[in-house]
Amino acid sequence: MSNDIKIKKGLDIKLKGAAEKAVEKAIISNTCTVRPEDFHSVIPKLAVKVGEKVKAGQALFFNKTNESVKFTSPVSGEVIEIARGEKRKILSIKIQADKEQSFEDFGALKVDSAKAEDIKARLLASGCWAFVKQRPYDVIANPEVAPKAIFISGYSSAPLAADLDYTLEGKAAELQAAVSALAKLTEGKVHVSVGKNGNSPLAGLSNITLHNVSGPHPSGNVGTLINKTDPVNKGETVWTVAAQDLVIIGELLLTGKFNAERLVALAGSSVKKPRYFKTKIGSEIATMVYDNGVDKDGNDRIISGNVLSGKQVKPDGNLDYYSNVISVIPEGDDYEFFGWNKPIFNKVSTSRALTFSWLTPNKKFELNTNTNGEHRNFVITGSYEEVFPLDIFPMQILKSCLYQDLDEMEALGMYEVAPEDFALTEFVCVSKQPHQDIIRKGLDLMLKEIG
Structure with missing residues (x-):
């Protein structure tokens, strides 16, 4: 039994250069680099040193504030560099990959009979816990706090995003093992969204609550799924896992290897x-x-x-x-002479003032990174609300983050948002404000002050 979620507010940005459904094996990379900055709010503490041999799945570092959360090597090889920045901050760990890969053996786990504690311990030891994020704060989940529900988006609506129906094809066993394991870690439901007209391998899984989503971007964002099914209130926690990471989690449980x-x-x-x-x-x-x-x-x-x-x-x-x-x-580092004062046919805009992309809704554009304007104070135009489907006031929550009013941030719904939920409002912003960065700093402030 599935539930339909139809999004009307949003914007599909159709770009040239979508990936063809053909797979090549990339030339084997000589090195592999893991950057602690990918794991927001984690303070890394090293578990290896330069010159040490590691296996795929062996811990490189762990979270200083919660030592049970480990981050493991994607490949086997030799640690050849540990780059540091100011105050000896760890920037990256580079590994010279072996030609023949060897794996840390964590042992296969029978998910159907396994206890929740065993599953959690296996995910923590192997580094797969890094794939489990939580809201509030959009950080790696605290394993000591049980979520009220788990959310997985199996539909990508972002421009040029990978087609998850294609990338997950043939991985039904791994996907089922992963969602069955996650279902034991919550007393609530495992919510999974798929494209309404797609053919997702996720649609046939058991132990899930399936949602068919349709509409423009951000219909595929997990934040949209959370908001439309079970919003996060103060004192509540939900977990999110990307569909692509379910395959790695499932393979670990089935084979004991972190692949x-x-x-x-x-x-x-x-x-x-x-x-x-x-x-x-x-x-x-x-x-x-x-x-x-x-x-x-x-x-x-x-x-x-x-x-x-x-x-x-x-x-x-x-x-x-x-x-x-x-x-x-x-790269958009060129400037148009009087670009603000002439008809525009080759750019996407929600406005109809001298722009005509609304006449050709199926046209694919070749856009660059130019912001087409300079940073200025917020201008109230109502454009944010046109592309923001969540039951939240986007302008107000952005301003509350800027003047750091924690009570107002709580009241406006900061507990359930992540920076990616504001990517479209940033795209259409005539003030060229960095919405995602504003939200990230607001979440960091709440995490520090409220926890």
């Missing part, structure tokens, strides 16, 4: 052959990007993640821990 393999979409208008690649978390992206038509001398931006909420990486950078798409689009 960080991931199907990654290489997409964007600067990519001549957009397609999918089989690689591992933390792998070098240069082998995928520059071997598939991206001009090395081109003026492009490489993004680990989607174009709305991903983060920019350098050409010699690495795939971050949670991304399953690498987006490459033109």
Whole structure:
């Protein structure tokens, strides 16, 4: 039995360069890099040193504030560099990967008969707990606090996002093992959303409450699923897990191995052959990007993640821990003379003032990173509400974060939001305000002051 969730408010940004449904095996990366900055609010404490040999699944560091939460190596090999910043802050751990991979053996687990404590211990020991996030605060979940429900979005509506129906194909056994295990960690339900007209492997699973979602982006965001099914109130906690990470969790439970393999979409208008690649978390992206038509001398931006909420990486950078798409689009460092005072046909806009994208709703655009304007104070236009489907006032909650009114932030619904929920309002913002950064800082303040 499924429940339909139809979103009317939102915006589909159709871009050129969607990945074709063809898979290539990426050239094996020589190194793998894990960055503690991918795990927000975690204070890392090293468990390895330079020159040490590690297996895939062996702990590299753990959370200083909760030592049971470990972060493990995606590959086997030798630790060749531990980069540090100011005050000896750990920036990254680089591993020289072995040609023949060896794995830490955690042992297979019979999920149907396993106790919740055994499942939790296995996820913590293997590093798979890093895939379990919580709201409030959008950080790695506290294993000592039971959630009232668990939410999984199996539908990607972001521009150029990887097609989860395709990337999860053939992984039904791993998916079932993962959701059955997660269902034992909560007294509530495991809510799973899929595209209404899709063919998701998640739709046939047991131990879940299925929701068919439709409508424009952000219909695929897990925040939308939470808001429309079981919103988070003060004192409550929910967990979220990305659909792509269920496969890694399921394989760990079935085989005892932490296999960080991931199907990654290489997409964007600067990519001549957009397609999918089989690689591992933390792998070098240069082998995928520059071997598939991206001009090395081109003026492009490489993004680990989607174009709305991903983060920019350098050409010699690495795939971050949670991304399953690498987006490459033109760098927007050029300026149009009188660009504000002439008709615009090649850009997406929710306004009809000299813009005409609303006339061609199915047209695909080749957009760059130019913000087309400068930073200024908030201008009240009502455009945020047009693309924000949550039952929250976006302008008011952003302002409350800026002037740090904790009581107002609580009352307006900060407990259930994450930065990605404000990616579209940031896109349409005529004031060019960094909405996602504002929300992130607001959540950090609440975590520090309220906990």
